[in-house]
Amino acid sequence: MRQYRIRGGNRLLGELKIGGAKNAVLPILAAVCLNESETVIHNCPRISDTFDSIEILNRVGCETDFCQNTLKVRASDLSYEIPEDFAKKMRSSVLFMGAFLARCGRVILPLPGGCSIGTRAIDLHIEGLEAMGAKIRRGDGKLFCETDGLKGAKIKLTFASVGATENLMIAATRAHGETVIENAAREPEIADLAEFLKKLGADIRGAGTSTIIVQGKQSLCAPVAHTIIPDRIVAATHLVAAAMTGGEIVLKDVRPFDLMPVVACLKEMGCFLRCDGDDVHLRAPERLRAVPRIETRVHPGFPTDMQAQFVAALTLADGQSEVTETVFENRYSHVGELRKMGANIRLTADKRTFVINGTNALRGATIAAHDLRCGAALILAALAADGESIVQNASYVERGYESIERDLTHLGADILLENSG
Numbered sequence: 001m002r003q004y005r006i007r008g009g010n011r012l013l014g015e016l017k018i019g020g021a022k023n024a025v026l027p028i029l030a031a032v033c034l035n036e037s038e039t040v041i042h043n044c045p046r047i048s049d050t051f052d053s054i055e056i057l058n059r060v061g062c063e064t065d066f067c068q069n070t071l072k073v074r075a076s077d078l079s080y081e082i083p084e085d086f087a088k089k090m091r092s093s094v095l096f097m098g099a100f101l102a103r104c105g106r107v108i109l110p111l112p113g114g115c116s117i118g119t120r121a122i123d124l125h126i127e128g129l130e131a132m133g134a135k136i137r138r139g140d141g142k143l144f145c146e147t148d149g150l151k152g153a154k155i156k157l158t159f160a161s162v163g164a165t166e167n168l169m170i171a172a173t174r175a176h177g178e179t180v181i182e183n184a185a186r187e188p189e190i191a192d193l194a195e196f197l198k199k200l201g202a203d204i205r206g207a208g209t210s211t212i213i214v215q216g217k218q219s220l221c222a223p224v225a226h227t228i229i230p231d232r233i234v235a236a237t238h239l240v241a242a243a244m245t246g247g248e249i250v251l252k253d254v255r256p257f258d259l260m261p262v263v264a265c266l267k268e269m270g271c272f273l274r275c276d277g278d279d280v281h282l283r284a285p286e287r288l289r290a291v292p293r294i295e296t297r298v299h300p301g302f303p304t305d306m307q308a309q310f311v312a313a314l315t316l317a318d319g320q321s322e323v324t325e326t327v328f329e330n331r332y333s334h335v336g337e338l339r340k341m342g343a344n345i346r347l348t349a350d351k352r353t354f355v356i357n358g359t360n361a362l363r364g365a366t367i368a369a370h371d372l373r374c375g376a377a378l379i380l381a382a383l384a385a386d387g388e389s390i391v392q393n394a395s396y397v398e399r400g401y402e403s404i405e406r407d408l409t410h411l412g413a414d415i416l417l418e419n420s421g
């Protein structure tokens, strides 16, 4: 088990380049299975979810070569059973369903795992693929899926699910005829997936809007090189870190437009922010201000993946703030840990709304990450706290941050990744 040892109190200062987005690379690592030629992916983050996806690719028969941040994949002959141990680790393994149905006409997929932040149903994925002609049977903790040819369909999602939109878009690229996905999710990572699929030869319009139209093709085969977009959640996490430590940082190449909901909120908290081309400059105020209300929403609303980090920041803000989580029903595990550091947070009975009364200081403590963003929030709290903290369960953080200790050290933080006990 690994843990972070953090001595709080250092102001974060300096410049940082942000790497490729976890939520862009994971669907693309499923979509590579469509390509019968070689795929090269640049700016691939070296996070554990990437390594686990690559292991799935290796086990189904792909040839892969991952060097620094460039991954080469050749998906020539594929078996159609996704290995259970790796599928269970990651929610995004569900995206192999659409890719394999499209490429092989069948797949056996162990029910996917991932961070415990809600029920994380996959009914929308299944209903959409069934509407396209897939036959899906559940048994023995697995999904047995097959089709004698996917057909285009008109699918209206009852919720703008990121994963379901991606799965259906991937499947539709090789379906017979036209697929229309209505109420599609609009996250920037969906547009990045569409850009990748188009390079393979797919015909997709509207990705990044709520209606996506895909004309299916008989085969997709092209040598492709693609660069993953920067990780807006990693970028936003560092902005909040600087805001909480009274710091001043410049993030390079981060596509500021993708960060707008977070930037707006940080401004409301009293931070100075300037976007200059692809860079974002933040200077923290003497003391952060409370925000009357934040509600997580699908993009372009406030991202659920930044909820925990903002809750951590608001524990130090002047006044009372209220944050409501509307996307996942179980995303509150950071609350108990932040309280150990002296935070004043009240949770409503449905555990969806956090009422935060800012304190002047947090104190260092031994605290444990219970999921990826909970871990990020605790690291931020520890950076701003008085004294030393231990953040246990570093492996959650490593799912989505490529060496967060390296990046924070670069900005002047006192943080070490170490083995516990």
Ligand code: UD1
Pocket (backbone or CB within 6 Å): 022, 023, 024, 026, 091, 092, 118, 119, 120, 121, 122, 123, 124, 125, 126, 159, 160, 161, 162, 163, 164, 304, 305, 327, 328, 329
């Ligand atoms: C993706 C992101 C994750 C982010 C989330 C919301 C990746 C790899 N992960 O997760 O970081 O927190 O979007 O922005 O991109 N739902 C259903 N039925 C379904 C699908 C989803 O009820 O078939 C519900 C889920 O239980 C959840 C909500 O919809 O409450 C959001 O899920 P979804 O948008 O699908 O998120 P993910 O794709 O899992």
